[in-house]
Amino acid sequence: MKIQLKNSIAPLGALKKIFEHPKTLCYPEVKAQNVTGYRGFHINDLSTCIGCANCQDVCMNEAIDMIAIDVDKNPKNNSGCIPRIDYGRCCWCSLCTDVCPPDSLKLESECIWADDDSNRFLYLPKDKPC
Amino acid sequence: MERKTITIFHGPQHPGITGNMSVELELTGETITKARTHVGYLHRGFEKLIERRTVIQAFTIVCRICVPEPDPNEANFALAVEQLAGIEVSEKATYIRVMVLEMARLAAQLLWMAGQSGSVGLGTVGQWSIYDRDLILDLFEALTGGRVYHMYIYPGGVRRELPEGFLERLGALLDYLQKRLVEYDRLFFDNASFQKRAIGVGVVKSEEALHLGYVGQVLRGCGLKRDVRRDNPYFNYAALEFDIPTQSGGDVFARALVRRAEMRESIKILRQVIAQMPTEGAIMQKLPKHRKFTLPKEDTYVAVESARGEFGYYMAGDGSEMIRRMQVKGPSLIHGFTLLESLLVGEELSNVALIMNSLGICPPEIER
C-alpha cells in the first residue's frame, strides 16, 4: 500500500476539537452522579432483617460476620444478629442480596471510600429502608 | 567487528507491555535473536478456587479471569452449565446476552485501540477511545450495576431486567460511535505514521496459522475466515446478519484493519438486536435447587468469540454441588508463547510493544 501525503495531513483535523467544550468530569469539585442500581455499599433495613445468616452462607469470600446487636429492632429476628461486611473481602457480587428472604439487605449507589487505616474496612450496613 | 549479545527483560514493570508479564529478549544491537515469555505474575489459581465453590458461587469469580473483557467468561460459564444441566434459556435473555457480548466487544476494541496507538506514540487516540469506552461502560453500569465486572450473564438467563429507556440510550450511543469511527479512521488507521510503523511488521504465515491453533484477528488478518460466531454459533448469532472481515497481509496493520471493520460489524449486530428485542418474556430460568444446584457427571467444551478470538471452557461435573474441573482456553496462551516467541525473532526492540498489542495478549487469562 502506498502512503499518501493526505494520510500525513488528515490527522491534524483532530485540532478542531480545541474549540469544543471540555467533557472531563471534575470529580472532587463536582459530585459524582449516582446511578440507580449501581452495586455500591450495603444497606440493611433492621426493622425487617431476621438474622437468618443466609447471606453469610452464600458468600464465598466469607466476608460476612453475624454480630450481636444491643437493641432489638425486629421482634422476628430470632438470633439477635445482623450482618457486618468485611470490605477487605467483599466483591460486590450482590449474591447476598439475592438470597435475603425479607429483602432487607440491599446495595446503594454510594461506593467511594478511601482510608489510610486498613483496620477500618469492617462495614456495618447503614440502617436505611430502601 | 564482534557483536555482543545482551539479555534484557521487557516487563513486568514496563509501559510497553500488555499487562503484568515479561518477555526475556536476547539482543544483538537492536535486533532480537531470541525471545522467551515469562508469565505467572498474575496466577491466582482460579481453577482450584472454582473446585471449592458451588455453581452459583463460582459464577461470580469467572469474570475476573480476563480483565479487559470479562463478559465472554460469563457467557462461557453459563453456556457450559446450561449444556451440562440441560437448561433452556428464554429468547429475551438470549438477545440480552448477545447485546452484552457485543457491547463488551466494542469496549474491548476501543481499549485495544488505545494500547495500539500508544505503542506507536499516538497519544490522542487513547484519550479519545478510552473516553468512548467509558460511555459504553456507563451503559453497562445502568444495565448490570457494575462498571468493569458485570456478573450479569447468569446460568439460566440474565440477572436484571433492561432498565427503562435503555435501548434508546444504546441506539443514541451507536449513532455517536458510528460518527466517531470515521474520525478514528482519519486520526489513526489512515495515519501515515501508524502505517509506516505497522505495515510489514510481525507477519504471521497463513500456511501454519491453522495448524498452530491461532485464533481471532491473527487468523482473519492472514485471510482465513474463521469466527466462532459463524462456524459454531451460540446464542442466536445464527439468526443475525453480519460479515466476517478479513485481510490478507498478516501483519500488524492487517490485524488493525480487521479490528476496524469488526467494530462496524458489532454496531450492525447491536442495531439488529435493538430492532428484534422481544418486549415480553422471562429473563431468568430459575436453576433447580438454586443454592444446592448439582451438575451431572459429564463433561463438555464450549467456546465463544471474544474480542481477541476463540475463548473456550472445558467443564466437568461429578454429580456434586461443586464443579470438578473447569479449564480455561484463552486466545492468549498460544499467541503469547508459540506465536510471540517466534514472531519477535528478527524484529527490532522498538516493535515489541507494537506486536504484543496487536496480538492482544492478556496475561491474566494465560495463567488464570
Place this chain on the structure above:
Amino acid sequence: MQNLMQHFEIIQKTPTLYALHVSIETLFNTLHHLRYQSDFITLSQLTCTDWIEEERFELGYMLTNLERNCNLMVKCFIGRDDVTVASVVTLFPQAEVMERELHEMFGVGFEGNDTLYDFALEDWQDLPPMRREFDTLAYVQSHYDFRDGRDDNLDVKEQIKIRKAAAKSAKEAQGGA
C-alpha cells in the same frame, strides 16, 4: 467424520463435539493418525481432570478441525503417580507450553518435552497445586495471615438456641413468680 467413526469408537456429545477414549499405549499413534490422516489438525487445549476416587487422571486433547467448526476430545486415563506420557510436541508445537502447565499443576511428566521448567509458579516447594489432595485453604493458613478484628462473629444457630432457652427460662421465672 464418517470415515473416522469407522476406525474409532467416537461418541457424539453435542452436534459439534465428539469424544474418543483411548488407552495410554495407543494415545500417541491415535493423535498421529488424526493429525496426518484427518481434518483434525489443531490442538487447541490440553486438559487434565483429577478423579481422585478412582485413582487416576483423565487427560483430554482437544482437537479442532480445519474449518474450526468441530471439536474432538481424545481422552486417556492415566495413573496419578509417577506417570509419563509421550509428548506430542512433534505433532503440535503449541503443546509445548500446555504440557509445561500440566507438568507444573498436576505433576504429569511428558517424555520428549525438555522445556518442563517453571510456568506460572516461582520456586514452588509444595504438592502440584491442582491435584485434589492439595488443600489450598490449609496452605493459605500456614503461609499467610488474615487481618484480625473479626473474632466477634457468632454462629446464628447457636444464638437462636441460646435466646430461645433464655426466653423460656424468663417465662418460667415469670410463671413461678
Place this chain on the structure above:
Amino acid sequence: MEEGFNAYRQSLESEEQSIKSTQSVVEQAIAWFRAHSMFVLAYGTGCGAIEMPPTFTSRYDIERLGVVGVATPRQADILIVSGYCSPKTLKRVIRSYEQMSDPKYIIGLGSCTINGGMYWDSYNTIKKLDDFLPVDMYVNGCMPRPEALIEGFVKLQEKIRLNSSEAGYIKYRDNYAHYRANQERLFGAQVAPSYEENFAGMN
C-alpha cells in the same frame, strides 16, 4: 451536613489551621509542592490496572490534580499496587518500590490489598499488603471506580500536606526489620538483597 468526601474535607479544614501553625512557611511550601506533583509509576500489578487508563485520560483526567504517569521507578513518587499480589509479583513490586527515591507513597487499590479480597483462599496471592510494604492509602472496591481512585489521591494529598511525618517511607525506614522479616518468611531463600545499607546516608 455534607456526606462522604465533603464531610472529610470540612473536618480537615478545621484541623488544618492548628497543624499549619506548627509548620514553618518553608515546610508548608514544600508539602504543598509535593502534594501537587505526584508521579505515578506505570506498573499495573493486577486487575486495577484496567481502571487506570480512564483515570489518566480525558474522562476523569487526574492530571488536574498534578498526577502524571511515568515509566521508571527512579522518577516516580507513587506506586499503585492495583489489587492482588502473587509472591512472584510482590518480589518485583518490592524491588520497584526500593528503587524509587524518597519521598514515596503507596496506594493500595481494591479489596485484595486489604484482606485478600475474593482470592482469600488462593494459594498464590498475599492477603495483607501492609505486612510487606507500608501502604499510605487504601481505596475500597472491586474494581474501585475512577472516582474512588481520585478520592484516594486527594486524601493522600491532604495527608502529605498535613501529616508528612506519618508517611510510609519513613515507617519503612524505621521498621525495616519488621518488613524484612515478613518478606524473608514469605520468600525464603529467594528474597532480594537487603535494602538496609541504603538508609545510612539519609537521616
